[in-house]
Amino acid sequence: MQIPPNEHNNFSLSRFESMLKTNSVLFFDSEEFEDIIQHYLENGKIALAKKATKLGLEQHPTSTNLKLFQVEMYIFENKLDIADQLLDELHVLEQSNEEIYIQKANILSRRDKHKDAIRLLEQALEVTNDESDVLSLIGMEYLFLEDFENAKYFFMKCLEEDEEDYSALYNIIYCFEYLEQHEAAIDYLNDFLNKNPYCEVAWHQVGKQYYFLKDYKKALAAFDFAIISDDRFIGAYLEKGKVLEKLKQYKEAIESYSITLGLDDPTSFALLRIGKCYEKLGDPELALQFYSKCVEEDALLDKGWIAITDYYIKNKNYKKALYYIDKALNIDSENVLYWKRYAKINTRLKLYEEAEHGFRRTLELGNYELETWLMRCDILIQLGEYEAAVKNLFQASEFYPENAEIEFRLAGLYYFLTEDRKAEFHLKNGLKFDPEFSMIIEELFPTVYLRNSVKEIIKKHKNPSV
Template sequence: MQLSNEEEDYNLSLSKFESMLKTNKVLFFDSEEFEEIILHYLDMGKAALAKKALKLALEQHPKSTGLKLVQVEMLVYDDKLELAEKLLNELYAIEPTNEEIYIQKANICSKRDQHEKAVELLQTALKYTDDYADVYNLIGMEYLFMDNLELAKESFIKCLEEDLEDQSALYNVVYCFEFLDQNQEAITYLNKYIDKNPYSEIAWHQLGRLHYGVKEYENAIRAFDYATLIDDEFLGAFMEKAKAFERLKKYEKAIESYSRTIELDDATSYALLRMGKCYERLGNKALALKYFNQTVHEDPLLDKGWIAITDFYVRQKNYQKALFYVNKALAIDNQNRLYWKRFATINKQMNFFEEAEFGYRKAVEFGDTELDTWLFWVDILQFLGEFESAIQTLLQASEYFPEENEVEYRLAGLYFMLTDNTKAKFHLSNALRLNFDNYILLEDLFPVVWAKKMVQNYIAKHKKK
């Protein structure tokens, strides 16, 4: 690839400057060359070299406004705002129509959280600038700082009207639309943008994301296809396309797209995990397990990988292996209620009731308030003969499910087991009122209670009502 004359001159200036630093010979550069050299080092994060270049530049061009503005930029970068402001005021007295002065003043205001004042200064800069896109972009950023997403969106749209190729403005426009929950409006805007700039892979990718967000998966795939046609190494577009194929249950095509992401870059644990899930849904258990294992090999700290293997073995009813892998996941995230529920369920299947009880208890402790979790936990406590604990757990559950017949029947049964007939009848009455036909729960869970004539009579009496 041939370099343009400008690029050649730029590279020559840089190598000439670095050669000067090594030999200590003082060479002459014009002020624009110095500006480019200084800004290059700032962009590279080499502040010391930028300062050295600025010092030499000001010695050679002490009256250059451009260099003094670069000096202001460096002072702002170093948070020396008062010095920067003083220098800007001096420059303003000389060149009151220089837009860069207003931009830098706005930058200082922004640093001081004076965003409205920054916008005013940038509006003034618009009167003098030739680079409208840059100023509109800066105005948009100030509105973002103020959480005024509607005005930010308008500014980024104006920026793109001036410069269709400004990718950061394009991302920011979409961000504003999404934040404002205006997905359909964003789709309309991007379609108009693409009419003007049909070879923007970023626009096609963002359009695909938006279609995916509103569950228009076919349209999403079409947009991602265009993005990957324009840039056949667009990893993000291939990844998003794979997810859309998954949603449509087109698992072979999803695998193709995930595979492409692995060809383009190092295998990501996410892509490997999704490929495993796709193979499992296609019924290819061997390949599913292969990719799940590759997932945890690639990222041993990815708990979702260990959980995928856990769920795989649960479906195979291989609870011994499932228990091994769920413990791996819990070693990474031991506050995940879903993992604890899996741990409890697996242990219950293996008749390890004390471990299962512990698992359900931890699941609830970490925020699981699903009815079945409470009921599984209580039934195990009852099986272990811990009636008092079971009652306390049910009373806790009744705070979440105050009108749940399954809770009331269990409370009735447990109170009868403890011969607290008054409380037992109270809860049995509630249960029969809520769902009379479910009284067979007593027969299933509390056969000793069910056999009592008093209980049979109570149910029969309730039936007559």
């Protein structure tokens, strides 16, 4: 009785794993070893794939395919020189084996020699029976080179070979998008749809191009066609929801997002957008319910925590806002968006030491917006940390030179530190850059503003003839 292929593969795999457990030695033909290795590679079991390759070569030392698997292991371990040497040996024996060219190209690609890799893949193209795979690899090399026109050309050739190669289709559209050729992408997709009118992926991509072009009605029609083609296509419902939001049709957007919740496990994106729609519809309780579900579904999605926090900030419930941003920071203490909100909330609550810590962390994490430097300075002034405030402002001035808001603050601080010459220098700078901001002296340093010498400098700037 002949064993069906799948059952035969499962039988070989069971025998192999039994052999490993018992330390006995069983014989397998080379094709069985190839199937076993392929199974382990596809399932990410690299150690077992290596073991099978080693045992396979012990039983079949001349098998080219097993040696090619060995090359794959070496490449995976970044032992590129050994892999390259083994490929050279195989090339002498089999000059028409496409896999040898493909693996040599893989090594060159890893060494960032993409043009050389393309030349080898073109040689593989001459000897292969499966042009689609090689064309795709050439396309990827052109992507690495950021040569999007050539990449697009080769992915198009892939799609001509196999109209169901949606990976190639996505790559083609990626190239169009990178080149900002949205109208050309629509034309290409329409030509493709003329031959494949029920291709949900193509309709979905047409919709995305119209979305980029802000033609929301045509985008909506395209996503509807994608759903007609496949009524379980989650991506189309999500994109349709986004378009309906743009059209301010929030109830319909909620309906579209909600369909996805019944098709598969809920996505944090859909839950977040439903919450946003309910907030726009003026239903805060339902909005908060969905924001909470969003962070339960994916605690690492910062947009969920930010949505809850911002909701409470908007409603001036700063204690609740602080509670949620603290929870978010416990999950991800390196998120600059969390720290900025933490700092602002604590400022509102007049918890100045915590606010200063928040602004400092925001800067340490690379948020160099002028507002962050200025707000930290103002908090340091509240805390009486004048020298730290000066240091903070000089750091800010490296990013924002000749800035009046920085200069007026420096002037006030130097007056506080009784360094009047430096204070006058920065006061005059501030007046030179933008005199409108002189009110900073009045607001942040009222005692300084009352000084006759300060009033005289400001007055003199406004009326040079006096």
